[in-house]
Amino acid sequence: MKLATYKDGTRDGQLVVVSRDLSTAHYATGIATRMQQALDDWGFIAPQLQDLYETLNNGKARHAFPFDPALCMAPLPRAYQRLTGAAYANHATLLGDAEGGLVVHQASSDHLLGAHDHVVCANENLGVDFSAEMVVITDDVPAGASADAALEEVRLVMLSNATTLRQVAADVQNQPAVAFSPVAVTLDELGDAWDNGTVHLTVQVAWNGRKVGMCDAGTDMTYTFGQLLSHACKTRALRAGTLVSSGTISNAGFEKNGQTEWPKGYSCIAEKRAMETARDGQASTEYMRFADTVRIEAKGKDGQSVFGAIEQELAPLSA
């Protein structure tokens, strides 16, 4: 099923069930009002949401309304935990990240943006970059769970745009905003594309309307979501509503005429600059400016949008 959270002026919004084709939606009121409620008691609440989802898909939901992604908060608007990995070795290699191996970091989760919310920055001269990422939301994961066991606790999948300030030290200051796709989907919605903790979907990234990335999120995922989760729960349990991000989706380049090429493009500007530096000795692409837009979407085999599109604009902090 597909779930979203509609803006209602509160910090947590209203849980809605969205039809498979993203055309209609229905409030989940009577089942659960907030996404965290559903995650806290998934075994009890999910089947009821699934029933509503099927009724909605059959065109039989009595109070269905047209679904508008612009009215969405993040599917989970604030979370008790967000973890971010660096699952694509090609990204780490391109960015000259010394860490390289399997690492997972705590990230902020007090304000997760909706798909159409602006990215607000006080300063556009700090190397403002987008980053297309795949994210899972888990149920409770016991301490010490194996990759396979942890994977059993994945409940929802969504897309994310993690804005990063490339010229600010990696601290609490360099990730000012993170946004999510309009809907989060259960694993059955992914069909074959969900393969043992990887998501084999092409993630399209457009920057100011120009397609810059078409990376496959599954192919070159060096560490699966199971591995990321197992690493994160090594010494402590993770609790329901934990978000785990893949880090920037990135496909390996290949050699051609003695040069490396990356035909799939890029999911963040820093990678593009690293590619330019490798080829030309210096980066020519600049980072984002105010009013720049970024669009991130993934389509299934049937050509339909799986999660809806993230469509954000970089805006200045108003005085």
Add this chain to the structure above:
Amino acid sequence: MKLATYKDGTRDGQLVVVSRDLSTAHYATGIATRMQQALDDWGFIAPQLQDLYETLNNGKARHAFPFDPALCMAPLPRAYQRLTGAAYANHATLLGDAEGGLVVHQASSDHLLGAHDHVVCANENLGVDFSAEMVVITDDVPAGASADAALEEVRLVMLSNATTLRQVAADVQNQPAVAFSPVAVTLDELGDAWDNGTVHLTVQVAWNGRKVGMCDAGTDMTYTFGQLLSHACKTRALRAGTLVSSGTISNAGFEKNGQTEWPKGYSCIAEKRAMETARDGQASTEYMRFADTVRIEAKGKDGQSVFGAIEQELAPLSA
């Protein structure tokens, strides 16, 4: 006023108001059931809690009951954000921390332990250490707030024991558990002890019943809570219910007969080992073992416990 959260089998517990002397308590039902609710709407809810607090202190609350710290969850049992600083330069110096300066890191907040909850570890051979810390809980803090402005948004103060695995790399794996004092208190409860973003109280630390630390949390706080908050909100707002920890409370040593002495003792074992290494060339104190206990408490000028005591035991993960 003093607020606590009582265990009730749910993930968020029940908000209770606790008398100044920690002898009695009263459910806040009718005002707010959960601590996050109060933080989300502090201006409206806090005055009502304050009224109940005064009635309770006057012995006139109709359904008051004896307060039992063993029944407490963390005052905020799960939070949307926890940030941890390294506010005491002496701690960083002792531990040879290269960072040194003003840094703030994201920390886990999906499961915050109650004052009497066991610290559960699968393995006691990973350098299990306690750490006595001072923590504030904030209201919404706007992006770019100055230290003074950010300090205006501090709502509650409490003590914390952040368990750290010293032999595990600083990643999501080295902080398996963090516990909090039975009650969180508003700034007026601290009186003169609250001084411009520092808390001038002696924090007593006892390990297996032996007093090992009596550090003043105010004296040597290199970076005040205002500075930690201002640093954290430099590029983004912080939202209501954000926890900010001071990091290990630590007082500077002084020279005597050509050697440095630390008469106030230590708030974490790693410091003790660093002191031994400085004096003897090697550390002789071992880290915690299963069944070890740690007790952390701070008393006011009147000799009364301000936050109640953290009393934890290190326990093995049961099979």
